[in-house]
Every structure is written in C-alpha cells, then in structure tokens.
Amino acid sequence: MKRLVGIMAFASFAAQAAPAAKPDIDRDMTAILTSSAGQPLQGLAAIRLHDGQESYRFFGGFRHRQAGRAWPVQPDTLFRVASVSKVVTTIGLMQLVEQGKVDLDRDVSDYLGFRLRNPAFPDEPIRVRMLLNHTSSLRDAEGYTLPPDRPISAMFDAAHPGPTGDHFAKGSDKAPGAWFEYCNLGYGLVGTIIERVSGERFDRYMQRHILDPMKIAGGYNVHALSHPERLSTLYHRDAAGWTPETDDRTAGGDIAGGWPEGQLTQYRPGTNGTLFSPQGGLRISMPDLARVARLLIGRGELDGVRILKPETVALMERTTWRYDGHNGTTGEGTAGPFNRYGMTIAWLTGWHDAHGKGDLPYIGYRGGLRGHLGDAYALHSGLWYDPARKDAYVFAITGYPADESSERGDYSYFTRPEERVFTALSHAGGGDAGAAGHGSGGG
Numbered sequence: 132m133k134r135l136v137g138i139m140a141f142a143s144f145a146a147q148a149a150p151a152a153k154p155d156i157d158r159d160m161t162a163i164l165t166s167s168a169g170q171p172l173q174g175l176a177a178i179r180l181h182d183g184q185e186s187y188r189f190f191g192g193f194r195h196r197q198a199g200r201a202w203p204v205q206p207d208t209l210f211r212v213a214s215v216s217k218v219v220t221t222i223g224l225m226q227l228v229e230q231g232k233v234d235l236d237r238d239v240s241d242y243l244g245f246r247l248r249n250p251a252f253p254d255e256p257i258r259v260r261m262l263l264n265h266t267s268s269l270r271d272a273e274g275y276t277l278p279p280d281r282p283i284s285a286m287f288d289a290a291h292p293g294p295t296g297d298h299f300a301k302g303s304d305k306a307p308g309a310w311f312e313y314c315n316l317g318y319g320l321v322g323t324i325i326e327r328v329s330g331e332r333f334d335r336y337m338q339r340h341i342l343d344p345m346k347i348a349g350g351y352n353v354h355a356l357s358h359p360e361r362l363s364t365l366y367h368r369d370a371a372g373w374t375p376e377t378d379d380r381t382a383g384g385d386i387a388g389g390w391p392e393g394q395l396t397q398y399r400p401g402t403n404g405t406l407f408s409p410q411g412g413l414r415i416s417m418p419d420l421a422r423v424a425r426l427l428i429g430r431g432e433l434d435g436v437r438i439l440k441p442e443t444v445a446l447m448e449r450t451t452w453r454y455d456g457h458n459g460t461t462g463e464g465t466a467g468p469f470n471r472y473g474m475t476i477a478w479l480t481g482w483h484d485a486h487g488k489g490d491l492p493y494i495g496y497r498g499g500l501r502g503h504l505g506d507a508y509a510l511h512s513g514l515w516y517d518p519a520r521k522d523a524y525v526f527a528i529t530g531y532p533a534d535e536s537s538e539r540g541d542y543s544y545f546t547r548p549e550e551r552v553f554t555a556l557s558h559a560g561g562g563d564a565g566a567a568g569h570g571s572g573g574g
Contacts, residue, residue, distance in 0.1 A: 153187055159555040160189040163528075163548055173366050173373065173509075173530020174204040176417040177552055179559040180516075180523035183428060185421065186560025192530070194363040196373060209349055209361045209414040210527040211379065212512040213505030216351070216413035217318055219423060221263060221475040223341050224321055225443050232328045235260040235474075242324045244401065245284040249299050249307060257307045259324065262317035263474035264451040266459075268307045272296030275316035276405040279390060279398040283323050283405060286316070311452045311459025311472065315410040322404025332400045334389075334407040344436055345422055349415035351407040353379045353389040362414060367509035369533045376508035379414065411507055417525055424502070424516040424523035447474045448501055454482075461544075468504065468544040476501050479515065483543075491543045492524075492553040500524070504545075509533075511549055524556045 164175045174192030178185060193201040194208045227233040233242065238256035240246045247257055249268045261267040274295035277283060286293040298316060322333040329336050334352035342350060350356055359379070366373040390398075390406055398406070415423075422433060431439030454461050454470045461469045468490040471478040479500045483489030492500065492515070499519060505512035509531040516523035528548050531538060538546040545553070 153559060156187060156555050156559050157189065159551070161191060163551045163555070164191045170368060170532070171530070172528060172548065173368070174208075174363060175526070175528050175548075175552070176204055176206075176208060176210070177524075177526035177556060178417050178421045179556040180421060180424060180428070180521070180525075181560035183425065183521040185418075187556065188417075190417075194361075196364070196366075204363065205361075206418055207348070207358070207361050207416050208363050209356065209358070209416055210363050210510065210512065210529070211365065211377070211412065211414050211508065212420065212514075212527060213411045213507035213510060214315075215420070215503050215505040215512050215514045216409065216411045217475050218427075218503050218514060219337070219341060219413055219415075220318055220321060220325075220409040221447060222423075222426075222439060223337050224263075224325055225439055225447065226340060227325065227328050229440060229443055233259060233324065235263075239320060239324065242327055243284070243320065244327060245287075247287055247320075251299070251304065252306045255307050259321075260451070260474060261307055262314075262321050264472055265311050265313050265317065266308050266452060267314060267317050268299065268305055268310065269314050269316055269320075270298050270312065271315050272298050275314075275319055275410070276408065277403055279395055279403065279406060282402045283319060309458070311454070311469075313460065313467075313469065316405075318410035319403075319405035322407070322409035323401060324404070325409075326404055327401035330400065332395075332398075332407075333404050333409060341438065344438060345419075345426065345433055347415060347419040347422060349413060349419055351389070351409070351412045351414075353414060354391045355389075356414060361416070363527075363529060365508040365510050366530050367533045368530055373530070374533075376510075411505070417527060420514055420525045420527075421523060424514055424525055427502075428516050428518045428521050428523065430518070448476045448478075449473050450478070473501075475503065477503055487542060488540070488544050490545075492545065493550065493557050494542065494554070496557075504549075511546055513549065513552075524553060526552050526556070528552065 165171045174194060177189045179187040190204045190206055192204050194204045195202045236258050239259055257267050272295055286295060286298055325336055326333050338350055362379040365376045367376050426433040426438055427444055430441035431437060431444045450471055450473055452472045461467050469477055470482040470490050471480050479490045479492050481491050481496055481498055499517040500515040502515040510529045512527045514525050540547050540550050
C-alpha cells in the first residue's frame with residue numbers, strides 16, 4: 132500500500148501544460164514514468180512536432196531531490212542530453228566549413244597542430260569528416276577526456292599510450308575510412324579543431340555562434356549557465372533508492388560538471404577540446420531541443436535566422452556508411468541501433484538483425500526519422516526528425532536502474548521506455564512520422 136501511495140504522489144508531477152488535451156497519451160506517458168520494470172523512473176520530458184509545430188508535450192517526475200523534497204521536471208528543466216550534443220557540436224563545425232575555414236576532406240593533423248596517424252596505417256590521413264561519421268579508426272579506450280593542463284595530443288602516443296589507454300588498440304587492421312566504430316573521442320578532436328580555427332574556447336564559441344542566435348538557454352559549460360537552478364540531477368535507481376550519477380548543481384572542477392573559470396586561467400584554446408564534452412556535455416531543455424529539430428527541418432533556418440545553408444544540412448544527412456554485416460559495429464558496443472549514418476546524423480531504417488533487434492522506434496514505422504540518441508548517466512535522450520513531414524520526436528528519460536538489462540527493448544536496441552515513448556508520441560498529432568512515401572531521401 133505504501134508503494135502505491137508513493138507512485139501516486141510521484142505521478143502527480145506528470146503531464147504539465149500540453150498544448151492540446153490528449154488524455155490517452157498522457158495516461159500512457161504517466162504509465163511509462165511510474166511503472167518502468169516495476170519501479171518508477173526519475174523523470175520524463177517529451178515533445179512531438181508535426182508539420183513544424185508542437186502538437187504534444189509531457190513533463191513528469193522530478194529533476195532534483197534533497198532533504199525529503201523533490202523539485203518537478205518542468206518545461207525549462209535542463210538535461211545533460213549525452214550524445215545528442217554531437218548534433219549541435221557538428222552544427223558549430225559546419226558553420227566553419229561554410230566559411231571556408233575547415234575542409235572536411237583535409238587531414239585533421241593540419242588543424243590540430245600535431246601529427247595524428249593510426250600507427251598501423253602511417254601513410255593514411257585521418258580526415259575531418261571521418262571524425263563525424265565514426266570511421267576515423269580511433270577508439271575511446273578507457274576514456275576520452277582530459278583536464279585543462281593536459282593537451283589532447285597526450286592521448287595518441289602509440290609507443291607510450293596516454294592516460295586513457297591506447298586509442299588505436301582495436302580494429303588496427305582497419306584503415307581510416309574503412310570501418311565504423313562509434314567514437315566519442317573524435318568529437319573531442321572536433322572541439323579542438325573548432326577552438327584552433329576560431330580562436331575561441333569551445334563553450335564560448337558554441338554559445339556565441341549557435342546557441343544564442345537560436346535563442347537557446349543552455350550550454351556546454353555548467354558554470355556559465357544563466358539558470359543553474361533549472362538543471363536536472365541525473366540519478367540511477369537501485370535497492371538503496373535514488374543515487375546521483377552526476378550532480379551539476381554541486382560539481383566542482385571536473386569533467387562531468389565543466390570547469391570553473393578559476394581552473395581555466397592557464398588554458399590555451401586549441402590544446403584540449405575535451406574540456407566541455409563536445410560529445411555529450413550540452414545542457415538543454417526539451418523545448419529548446421525541439422528548436423534544434425525545427426532548425427534541421429527548416430534546412431538550417433529557424434524563426435527567420437539562418438544558421439546553416441540548406442545544402443549543409445543535406446550534407447550532414449547524406450549517408451556515408453551503411454551496415455552490411457562486415458563493415459563495422461552498429462552501436463556503442465558490439466550491437467546497437469546504428470545501421471545508417473551520415474555526418475553525426477543517424478537514420479532509423481526499420482532494420483532488424485537475426486535476433487529481431489534493430490533500429491525500429493515503434494511498431495508500424497516505415498522510415499523517415501533521422502537524428503541521434505543519447506545514453507549516459509542513467510539518462511536516455513533522443514532528437515529525431517523527418518523533414519518531409521516536418522515531424523520530430525525529442526525526449527529525455529532519467530532514472531534508469533543501475534543495471535539496465537531489465538529495461539532491454541522488446542523489439543529493438545532501444546530501451547523499453549524509449550520504445551514506449553516513441554509509440555506514444557507516434558500517436559500525438561497528425562499521424563505517425565515516417566508513413567508510407569516518406570523516408571527515402573537524403574541518402
């Protein structure tokens with residue numbers, strides 16, 4: 132009885148301010164929040180766009196707990212959206228490509244200020260676009276971030292592997308450009324390139340050239356946020372209850388929380404672009420993440436402000452790798468939802484493997500959605516859009532169990548809560564995204 136009362140109280144945070152009354156979807160979303168694997172999740176924020184406009188929103192659960200009090204998830208709650216950050220980082224880089232300051236086919240060594248080669252292929256350059264489509268032959272090894280006093284070049288001494296291991300250890304028989312393996316470290320190099328080319332620190336560059344023009348109240352530096360009280364602490368649940376995975380509200384000088392100015396006084400931009408986690412450190416609300424989706428649907432234009440050219444967005448989406456069973460891994464491990472990839476933009480194709488698992492977001496899906504997923508710190512997030520129908524699904528789900536095996540998807544490599552959110556949102560306005568006749572473009 133106590134558990135039932137607790138769940139009812141927990142559910143009272145749910146379903147704030149939907150633009151149109153959709154009681155069945157609200158009920159489904161509340162059920163996802165309160166009964167995941169028999170236990171409640173921490174929080175759920177989700178938005179559906181249809182025909183370029185918001186058709187549904189849901190905000191439920193809590194963003195922070197302290198001394199017996201819980202603060203609810205609200206529309207302005209800022210989530211660290213993990214790898215969805217890569218999409219926004221790439222938008223920043225592609226502005227420099229448009230300006231002629233970065234050439235996607237150029238050797239990254241020319242921008243980094245040190246020679247970067249896979250030792251098994253010393254004559255094969257690693258090109259900028261390979262960082263964006265995970266074919267660089269680099270690997271994450273035991274880590275992919277360094278503190279301000281360490282240059283990123285320290286990671287790549289083949290004879291004396293750096294502090295986070297040998298980043299060429301796996302797949303050394305695969306030349307750059309020949310093998311897909313998901314690599315967060317590549318975006319630390321992208322951040323370094325952005326700094327060296329622009330002369331600005333990564334977090335400041337992204338704020339000034341991307342986030343502020345898009346009127347997004349988030350950022351990559353937790354210490355520079357104008358509203359830190361809106362941050363969601365990320366918890367996992369276990370037998371002991373809720374345990375913080377990363378607490379942006381109390382973080383000092385560390386990778387998870389960003390670096391306060393006092394610890395950056397000696398830092399020279401262009402030496403270590405991992406500092407603000409270009410691969411996963413963006414804090415953003417779901418309404419603002421929906422603005423990113425609208426930018427991509429609008430082919431680089433948002434509310435009359437042009438951030439990228441239409442052809443640049445199309446270039447990000449254009450397929451550069453498609454899984455054929457022998458040319459890479461399909462996720463962050465040996466298996467996952469990636470089957471078709473552009474430059475940071477993945478496609479959901481409806482593909483499935485011999486075990487019936489794949490990139491299917493919901494039953495009946497027929498293609499069209501593209502974007503990226505996020506998975507870190509007991510959070511799963513998504514930014515998925517279809518420019519043909521002007522549809523988008525954006526969401527953040529927090530509070531997964533420490534052992535996520537209980538949340539494995541029923542029919543895909545997404546987790547069960549993600550499958551259920553996709554399914555609920557697919558009914559939230561104007562018909563399912565990816566209906567017949569949409570989804571063949573861009574590749």
